[in-house]
Amino acid sequence: MKIKNIHQELKLYKNLEELKDFEQQLIKKAVDFLDLSYAPYSNFNVATAILLENGEIISGANQENASYPLCICAERVALHHAAMRFPKMKIKLMAITARNNARTDLGPIPPCGACRQVIAEYEDLLDCNIRILMKGNLDEVLELESIKQVLPLGFNSDFLENS
Numbered sequence: 601m602k603i604k605n606i607h608q609e610l611k612l613y614k615n616l617e618e619l620k621d622f623e624q625q626l627i628k629k630a631v632d633f634l635d636l637s638y639a640p641y642s643n644f645n646v647a648t649a650i651l652l653e654n655g656e657i658i659s660g661a662n663q664e665n666a667s668y669p670l671c672i673c674a675e676r677v678a679l680h681h682a683a684m685r686f687p688k689m690k691i692k693l694m695a696i697t698a699r700n701n702a703r704t705d706l707g708p709i710p711p712c713g714a715c716r717q718v719i720a721e722y723e724d725l726l727d728c729n730i731r732i733l734m735k736g737n738l739d740e741v742l743e744l745e746s747i748k749q750v751l752p753l754g755f756n757s758d759f760l761e762n763s
């Protein structure tokens with residue numbers, strides 16, 4: 601038996617000022633998109649802003665349903681929204697933020713496991729890494745250079761090919 605190590609180093613910025621202007625702007629857009637969240641059950645609003653290579657900014661916010669399993673996360677809303685409007689357009693940057701009125705100490709909000717899988721699929725489809733910046737209502741911002749940093753040993757289409 602051998603031990604397989606999985607090790608990742610993630611960038612954690614102290615505040616928005618440590619980011620470039622366009623990165624700060626995208627996070628602020630995501631905060632604006634929180635108003636598009638429909639979360640009457642969890643009261644946990646999440647929003648995503650995606651900057652495409654062509655400069656377009658795509659919105660996404662979580663959409664809940666009284667039939668709870670039908671709820672969909674902001675990240676997937678935004679990714680599918682982008683795919684509908686600009687098929688195959690590469691993603692330059694993705695910003696994720698959240699708001700929970702009961703909490704004033706939210707740090708960066710990472711994508712759930714399902715969204716990690718979907719983001720990984722888009723990285724493969726678009727043949728690019730998708731950089732992600734995450735910020736809650738605290739100052740710090742966490743960066744992922746690729747979703748695969750937090751989805752090691754992920755499932756992908758390679759396992760389905762018959763070769």
Ligand SMILES: [Zn+2]
Nearest residue numbers: 673711712715
């Ligand atoms: Zn999710």
